[in-house]
Amino acid sequence: MGAVTMRKGSPMVDVLTRSQRSFCMSQIRSKNTKPEIALRKALWHCGFRYRLKNSLPGRPDIVFPSRKTVIFVDGCFWHKCPYHFVYPKNRAKFWREKIEDNVQRDRRVDELLVAEGWFVARIWEHEIKESLDQCLRRVAGILEQRGSV
Numbered sequence: 494m495g496a497v498t499m500r501k502g503s504p505m506v507d508v509l510t511r512s513q514r515s516f517c518m519s520q521i522r523s524k525n526t527k528p529e530i531a532l533r534k535a536l537w538h539c540g541f542r543y544r545l546k547n548s549l550p551g552r553p554d555i556v557f558p559s560r561k562t563v564i565f566v567d568g569c570f571w572h573k574c575p576y577h578f579v580y581p582k583n584r585a586k587f588w589r590e591k592i593e594d595n596v597q598r599d600r601r602v603d604e605l606l607v608a609e610g611w612f613v614a615r616i617w618e619h620e621i622k623e624s625l626d627q628c629l630r631r632v633a634g635i636l637e638q639r640g641s642v
Contacts, residue, residue, distance in 0.1 A: 526568065529555075532564075532625065532628060535628075536632060539629065541557070549609075550609075551602030551603075554566045560612075560639040560640065562611065562636060563612070564614045567617055572595055572596065573592050614631070616631070
C-alpha cells in the first residue's frame, strides 16, 4: 500500500511504498548519465582531453580549462527540452515549479560562467542519442574556434 504524503495542505497517495519510491529516486542520476558518458568517450577517442571535477558554477559535465569552455549535457525532462518536454499531469504545480526553477538556474549559471570568461555549450540528451557524430563535430568546432585561450 502506498504512503500518504502531505503536500502543501492536501494529502496525496503515492502508489509506491516509501522504500519503493526511495529506490526509484535513487536511480535518477545527475552525473554520469548514458548520454554524458557516450559524449565523453567519443571526445576522448578523438583526442580531446577534458576535466570532470570542477568547482565552477553549475558544475559543468565536461570542462576544457585551457580553452575556457564548458559543456552541459541536459536531460530533456529536467531541463525542459523544447522538442520533447511534457509536463507531468500528476502533481502538476510541483513539477511546473521544479522544472521552471531548473530552467532559471541554468540561465543564471550560464550568465555567471560567461561573465567569468567561459564559453558555455548545452547539448540535449536527445541530440546525443540521435547523432553523436553531429554533437562531436559541434564540440570540435567550438574547441577549434576557441583555440588556446
